[in-house]
Amino acid sequence: MKYLVVHIRKEIKKNLFDYLLLFTAGVLFLISLNIFKGERLLEFIILLIFISFYIIWGIYHHIIEDSLHLKTVVEYILIAFTLMFLLKIIILPG
Amino acid sequence: MQSIKKIIHHLFIPHEGNNYRAKALHIDFLTYYLLFALFLSFGFKTLYARSGDVLGFATDITVDKLYQLTNNLRLDNQLPPLESNEHLALAAQKKASDMFAKNYWSHYSPDGLTPWDFILDSGYRYEFAGENLAKNFLFGQGVIDAWMNSSSHRDNILRKEYTEVGFAVVNGILNGEETTLVVQLFGKPLTTPLAQVSQNLAEKELAPITEEVDASIPIVEKNPLIQKQPAILAQKTSPEIKNTTQLIFNSNLIFLSFLILAIILDLYFATKLRIIRVSGKSLAHLIFISFIFIGLLILTKGSVL
Numbered sequence: 001m002k003y004l005v006v007h008i009r010k011e012i013k014k015n016l017f018d019y020l021l022l023f024t025a026g027v028l029f030l031i032s033l034n035i036f037k038g039e040r041l042l043e044f045i046i047l048l049i050f051i052s053f054y055i056i057w058g059i060y061h062h063i064i065e066d067s068l069h070l071k072t073v074v075e076y077i078l079i080a081f082t083l084m085f086l087l088k089i090i091i092l093p094g
Numbered sequence: 095m096q097s098i099k100k101i102i103h104h105l106f107i108p109h110e111g112n113n114y115r116a117k118a119l120h121i122d123f124l125t126y127y128l129l130f131a132l133f134l135s136f137g138f139k140t141l142y143a144r145s146g147d148v149l150g151f152a153t154d155i156t157v158d159k160l161y162q163l164t165n166n167l168r169l170d171n172q173l174p175p176l177e178s179n180e181h182l183a184l185a186a187q188k189k190a191s192d193m194f195a196k197n198y199w200s201h202y203s204p205d206g207l208t209p210w211d212f213i214l215d216s217g218y219r220y221e222f223a224g225e226n227l228a229k230n231f232l233f234g235q236g237v238i239d240a241w242m243n244s245s246s247h248r249d250n251i252l253r254k255e256y257t258e259v260g261f262a263v264v265n266g267i268l269n270g271e272e273t274t275l276v277v278q279l280f281g282k283p284l285t286t287p288l289a290q291v292s293q294n295l296a297e298k299e300l301a302p303i304t305e306e307v308d309a310s311i312p313i314v315e316k317n318p319l320i321q322k323q324p325a326i327l328a329q330k331t332s333p334e335i336k337n338t339t340q341l342i343f344n345s346n347l348i349f350l351s352f353l354i355l356a357i358i359l360d361l362y363f364a365t366k367l368r369i370i371r372v373s374g375k376s377l378a379h380l381i382f383i384s385f386i387f388i389g390l391l392i393l394t395k396g397s398v399l
Contacts, residue, residue: 001362003365003366004358004361004362004365004366006365007135007361007365008377010375019377019381020376021398022378022381022382023271023381026381026382026384026385029389030120030280030385030392033389033392033393034392037230037392037393037395037396037397038229038230038231038395038396038397039230039271039397040271040272040291041270041271041274043393045293047389050247050385050389052186054382055380057134057165057378058374058375058378061375061378062374064101065104067372069372071121071372071373072373072374074121075119075121075122075124076122076317076374076392077376078125078127078128079124079353079374079379079382079383081128082127082128082130082131083131083350083382083383083386084223085128085132085134085135086131086134086135086349086350087346087386087389087390087393088135089134089135089138089342089346090342090346090390090394091367091393092272093138093139093272093339
């Protein structure tokens with residue numbers, strides 16, 4: 001567990017702005033969902049915005065780190081869209 | 095046993111055999127997840143259309159469950175349980191249909207109809223009456239919890255004057271989006287002309303609404319048709335859909351937990367073995383999935399009025 005904590009600490013310290021940006025977007029996502037709970041279409045739009053932000057964040061982060069690779073971009077897209085389709089069943093099933 | 099151990103090792107632990115990345119996080123596996131999510135999404139859509147309830151939003155809310163939960167809360171608060179009344183259920187059904195037909199989300203219709211008009215139209219003469227509304231919740235428990243967290247709705251549920259209740263759970267299109275409306279109407283039938291007759295107009299403006307009957311309303315005998323079981327005429331969602339909703343929600347939770355576990359294990363062993371590889375940032379994936387996980391829990395909640 002020590003390795004993991006050290007790695008996470010190092011990673012965040014190295015890319016503080018990036019992770020702060022991601023965390024802020026996540027908090028805004030949850031606040032927006034909470035404000036518009038019960039408004040299904042708005043909830044889906046909020047989800048789409050967060051998903052799109054995550055993919056863009058991934059690309060931006062790897063460009064800054066000079067580690068951008070097609071495989072990496074595909075990984076972000078696959079994870080983001082998988083979760084989007086799973087949540088879509090709950091938000092807009094019909 | 096050995097082969098299971100081998101599979102788990104291959105799925106979660108980065109090593110030479112899986113190119114130093116947990117197999118569960120490889121691009122091909124991530125593609126399978128996406129295909130599976132697509133299959134579930136379109137499969138559920140098809141099932142939904144087949145159930146003949148194309149316009150409705152799938153929820154796990156049932157009249158039975160709401161009735162049971164409401165009475166459990168009353169019993170917990172040393173109050174007598176409410177009887178299910180078919181006239182109140184009919185009034186609730188009419189109210190929900192009116193909300194969809196006239197496209198409003200309020201206790202009062204745009205043309206001035208009040209909840210009491212629906213109750214009186216259904217043939218129920220009351221001494222006391224009240225209304226709670228909810229929309230777009232995923233589970234019955236969520237509806238009751240939200241009402242109990244709102245002091246005015248809570249007062250309605252725990253009001254000792256009420257003796258009967260009627261529910262409607264109706265799907266339709268409200269403000270252009272698929273919506274499940276829950277209408278809960280409380281009442282105490284009018285039994286004596288000397289009963290409480292003052293009308294509190296100020297109270298009418300509050301939501302949820304509680305009203306005492308006007309003296310001029312003719313006295314009608316208490317409706318003799320009190321059902322032992324909740325009326326089901328307002329129930330529109332098929333049982334098949336309800337079970338599937340719970341299943342889909344649980345599947346989502348399990349899948350997200352699986353993904354989080356795979357990422358944590360992969361990250362742990364990759365840092366421990368000091369593996370350098372070309373891949374997305376596991377920490378970022380973890381943060382993202384965690385927010386989606388919390389978001390999923392928020393999505394089960396709707397709004398109350």
